[in-house]
Amino acid sequence: MMININDLTVTFKNKVTAVDHVNLSIGSGIYGLLGENGAGKTTLMRVLVTVLKPTSGSITMNGVLYGEQNYRRLQKKIGYLPQELNLYPNLTVRECLEYMGELSGIEKRECRKRIDFYLEKTSLAEHQHKKNRQLSGGMKRRVGLVQALLNEPKFLIVDEPTTGLDPEERIRIRNLLVDFSRDRTVLFSTHVVEDLAATCNQIAIMKKGAMIYSGAVRDLVSEVRGHVWICTVKNEAQARELETKYHVSAKQYVDGGLQMKLLSEEKPEVECALAEATLEDAYIYCGQFQSL
Numbered sequence: 502m503m504i505n506i507n508d509l510t511v512t513f514k515n516k517v518t519a520v521d522h523v524n525l526s527i528g529s530g531i532y533g534l535l536g537e538n539g540a541g542k543t544t545l546m547r548v549l550v551t552v553l554k555p556t557s558g559s560i561t562m563n564g565v566l567y568g569e570q571n572y573r574r575l576q577k578k579i580g581y582l583p584q585e586l587n588l589y590p591n592l593t594v595r596e597c598l599e600y601m602g603e604l605s606g607i608e609k610r611e612c613r614k615r616i617d618f619y620l621e622k623t624s625l626a627e628h629q630h631k632k633n634r635q636l637s638g639g640m641k642r643r644v645g646l647v648q649a650l651l652n653e654p655k656f657l658i659v660d661e662p663t664t665g666l667d668p669e670e671r672i673r674i675r676n677l678l679v680d681f682s683r684d685r686t687v688l689f690s691t692h693v694v695e696d697l698a699a700t701c702n703q704i705a706i707m708k709k710g711a712m713i714y715s716g717a718v719r720d721l722v723s724e725v726r727g728h729v730w731i732c733t734v735k736n737e738a739q740a741r742e743l744e745t746k747y748h749v750s751a752k753q754y755v756d757g758g759l760q761m762k763l764l765s766e767e768k769p770e771v772e773c774a775l776a777e778a779t780l781e782d783a784y785i786y787c788g789q790f791q792s793l
């Protein structure tokens with residue numbers, strides 16, 4: 502599977518350009534999409550699932566152009582978990598999934614088999630006879646994910662699948678996505694950098710509609726190596742002074758004062774040592790310096 506996005510722009514009627522001349526190639530495997538609120542992730546995903554037409558630019562999936570004449574053909578290969586999903590409130594989880602399976606044209610017996618399998622995988626089997634309106638936020642998210650997986654899409658697009666999940670479920674869902682990504686393509690947006698660090702080896706970062714990084718997680722982290730510093734300050738005044746001069750990616754009270762992690766191209770003007778860089782540091786660094 503290869504998705505090529507060429508010079509894609511989406512400008513809404515209110516003149517907001519949510520996606521700004523984006524180029525990106527997405528191959529097989531699991532691909533992370535990061536970016537601050539309003540960066541354009543959901544808009545890009547909506548174009549990729551054919552619910553939104555771009556203002557300019559083009560996309561191809563395995564050489565097939567995203568154009569209305571090909572939408573049905575493309576949609577058969579796509580699964581989508583939207584950021585905001587309204588499940589039929591009065592249907593039970595099972596009824597809802599069976600109905601959605603029917604809409605996608607999946608044969609009944611096969612559909613039931615898949616529903617059983619994915620309900621089990623998402624720890625929802627015991628809740629399948631509850632009405633959607635009786636579900637917690639995290640459970641709804643998981644039903645949404647099962648719905649997206651039902652047609653076993655070659656290209657799965659999940660917009661913040663782990664939002665609202667407890668830590669154990671987050672890990673299960675992440676692992677499910679990794680399993681699912683074998684010989685498929687999964688595009689996974691999140692604000693939880695840890696989720697991407699644990700699952701993806703390729704990431705893309707958006708800022709104000711532009712793609713500011715795309716490539717290997719490893720390469721991004723190595724770019725920030727040598728620019729992450731750790732120091733311990735004795736009082737609040739000193740901490741505040743550092744905060745005005747540097748980007749602070751973490752701070753924590755420890756014996757002896759306040760320990761701070763600073764992101765800086767040059768060695769900060771304070772007693773400090775180089776620290777291990779994490780993906781979170783690299784993400785913040787990339788957003789601030791944009792020179793990667």
Ligand SMILES: Nc1ncnc2c1ncn2[C@@H]1O[C@H](COP(=O)(O)OP(=O)(O)OP(=O)(O)O)[C@@H](O)[C@H]1O
Pocket residue numbers: 513514515517518519536537538539540541542543544545584
């Ligand atoms: N239908 C719309 N009409 C007008 N502007 C829109 C519309 N949808 C999104 N926007 C604007 O486009 C920009 C990108 O929004 P988008 O939802 O794609 O961001 P996001 O990266 O998904 O953010 P978040 O992390 O909060 O989900 C924002 O400025 C938003 O206000």
Ligand SMILES: [Mg+2]
Pocket residue numbers: 542543544584660
């Ligand atoms: Mg969004």
